[in-house]
Amino acid sequence: MTTPVSITFLGAARTVTGSMHLLQVGQQRLLVDSGLYQGHRDEAQRRNHDVPRAATEADAAILTHAHIDHCGNLPTVVKRGFSGPIHCTGATADVTTYMLRDAARIQVHDAEYLNRKHQHDRDWHEIEPLYNERDAERALERLAPHTYDAPFQPITGVTARFIDAGHVLGSSSVILDIDRGKRAEPLRVVFSGDIGRRGLPILRDPVIPSGADYVVMESTYGDRLHAPAREIHEQLAKAVDFTRERGGKVIIPSFALERTQEIVFALNQLVRSGRVEPIPVYVDSPLAINLTEVFRRHPECYDAETLQFEAESGDPFGFDGLKMVESVEESKALTNSTEPAVIIAASGMCEFGRVVHHLRRAVGDPNSTVVIVGYQAQHTLGRRFVERRKEVRVLGVMRERRCHVTVLDAFSAHADRDELLWWAEGCGEQVRRFFLVHGDPDQSEAFAEHLAARGREAHVPARGERIEL
Ligand SMILES: [Zn+2]
Structure with a gap:
């Protein structure tokens, strides 16, 4: 049978x-x-x-x-x-x-x-x-x-x-x-x-x-079709340079799993190679911080390039200027600071979580840039940024958007x-x-x-x- x-x-x-x-x-x-x-x-x-x-x-x-x-x-x-x-x-x-x-x-x-x-x-x-x-x-x-x-x-x-x-x-x-x-x-x-x-x-x-x-x-x-994955570094470097020259903030709404670690590793490589000048980088998401620890525990999943980087330069997910933001108080202080910085925060579609508070501050600032690195579903705030709407609703209030928006399509x-x-x-x-x-x-x-x-x-x-x- x-x-x-x-x-x-x-x-x-x-x-x-x-x-x-x-x-x-x-x-x-x-x-x-x-x-x-x-x-x-x-x-x-x-x-x-x-x-x-x-x-x-x-x-x-x-x-x-x-x-x-x-x-x-x-x-x-x-x-x-x-x-x-x-x-x-x-x-x-x-x-x-x-x-x-x-x-x-x-x-x-x-x-x-x-x-x-x-x-x-x-x-x-x-x-x-x-x-x-x-x-x-x-x-x-x-x-x-x-x-x-x-x-x-x-x-x-x-x-x-x-x-x-x-x-x-x-x-x-x-x-x-x-x-x-x-x-x-x-x-x-x-x-x-x-x-x-x-x-x-x-x-x-x-x-x-x-x-x-x-x-x-x-x-x-x-x-x-997406842009080739090898363009990730160049796209990211351009967005950071553009905003630093203006003295603004780069806000990256990001998924806590994978995308955050990819961006951290890419910035680490860009700074170490001298392609990008050092700039404070904040990871403002407790989940992303925990998941970054999981990445460190699983080098058996790394590709050859990452293993080589680790052997030559140390931790792929740690460098001078990178700070993990654990507490709500620290996160609020970061929202209110005016120092030029890269802020990576959840949620990835801008709907909830700490990123919303950073967006509230950045949306009216012509010197800041919101960098979209992931899929944005219909009816989300993230999608409104992708569509480059002149006005967007953040935390229940309609606000004029004066910040720049960059969509990095190599990240998928x-x-x-x-x-x-x-x-x-x-x-x-x-x-x-x-x-x-x-x-x-x-x-x-x-x-x-x-x-x-x-x-x-x-x-x-x-x-x-x-x-x-
Ligand atoms: Zn999946």
């Missing part, structure tokens, strides 16, 4: 958030990622709360990397009864620890805020946070770290192996070799996770898996169309089908056409669709 194998696409199908897939091998079930769905509040609330039973009843889970749209709903899955191990790389386990604790604090804070705001509202039903810090700890207890390339058995009949995805620290694609019984050929299924870019700072390049029969692949930028943790094609073609001729997930429909479908034009079969599954392999 041949063991039946299927994949059910539970999330990130025809959208970019809420990654969740289920591989079923006979009676055994393996969950791959369990991310938060991020979108309009009511829908997000409902989707994140109502985790599919199939996910909570899985025997084991795989976590490809620590971004919140991949790991952020693990606490809910555990709360609803999942009791298996969550397999991931060692660096992903460490990064996820800080990411989930932070996510839990945000969930609790949001629920408290909304309940307080609506306390006199008769129709308001008090809401519970999606999960709290205790729930996050329970999920973290289930993490089972592995080294890259080391095989392990997540469920009976399946051998798994993580390879580098080059996306964020610890990120992986996972290769699953499935034994279908004596009379059938084994199957190799690959989940790409999020695919990074060649030449990104710090990380090794993505490794292309060989011999796959089926590939579940991300397609975030299935039809878009996601492969662009050509890099995705390079990865997909590298998988080999034997791939029977690509399943394209983690992309808006226009991006995924355009990428399916690019693959079809190269004679490859690709399918963009709908949420809830189940495919027998």
Whole structure:
């Protein structure tokens, strides 16, 4: 008898958030990622709360990397009864620890805020946070770290192996070799996770898996191109020089994971090489500070350039003039200071967190520059900066924007169309089908056409669709 194998696409199908897939091998079930769905509040609330039973009843889970749209709903899955191990790389386990604790604090804070705001509202039903810090700890207890390339058995009949995805620290694609019984050929299924870019700072390049029969692949930028990653340093140096000459501040709203460490390392290299004159650099985000420590603990994830830098010049994430801003008081003092400086602060889309206070001060200053280094979703303050609106609402007040805005498009943790094609073609001729997930429909479908034009079969599954392999 041949063991039946299927994949059910539970999330990130025809959208970019809420990654969740289920591989079923006979009676055994393996969950791959369990991310938060991020979108309009009511829908997000409902989707994140109502985790599919199939996910909570899985025997084991795989976590490809620590971004919140991949790991952020693990606490809910555990709360609803999942009791298996969550397999991931060692660096992903460490990064996820800080990411989930932070996510839990945000969930609790949001629920408290909304309940307080609506306390006199008769129709308001008090809401519970999606999960709290205790729930996050329970999920973290289930993490089972592995080294890259080391095989392990997540469920009976399946051998798994993580390879580098080059996306964020610890990120992986996972290769699953499935034994279908004596009379059938084994199957190799690959989940790409999020695919990074060649030449990104710090990380090794993505490794292309060989011999796959089926590939579940991300397609975030299935039809878009980025500036080459090697332009990161030059773009950043220009923005810093431009603002220093004017005596203003460079405000960089940044994701705490990866982008902050990339910028710190790039500034370190620029200052050391003499390309940029020394300037005070502040990292104003407790989460980013903790994650930078995790980077220091995982040199096994560094690429050759970073290892060489460390051997010759020391800490990639530390240099004269760099200061970590821990307390709220220090952060406020920094907001009010007039010294020219680079300030890297969360959140990355300018919606909340300490960066908002820096933006409030800088937005009306013609000598300061807001440097956008990450994706800015629609309806966020970050997107208004990208659109270079003349007026922007910061902390509830409409303000004239007199600061400069620079968008550095070489910074992206996601492969662009050509890099995705390079990865997909590298998988080999034997791939029977690509399943394209983690992309808006226009991006995924355009990428399916690019693959079809190269004679490859690709399918963009709908949420809830189940495919027998
Ligand atoms: Zn990601």
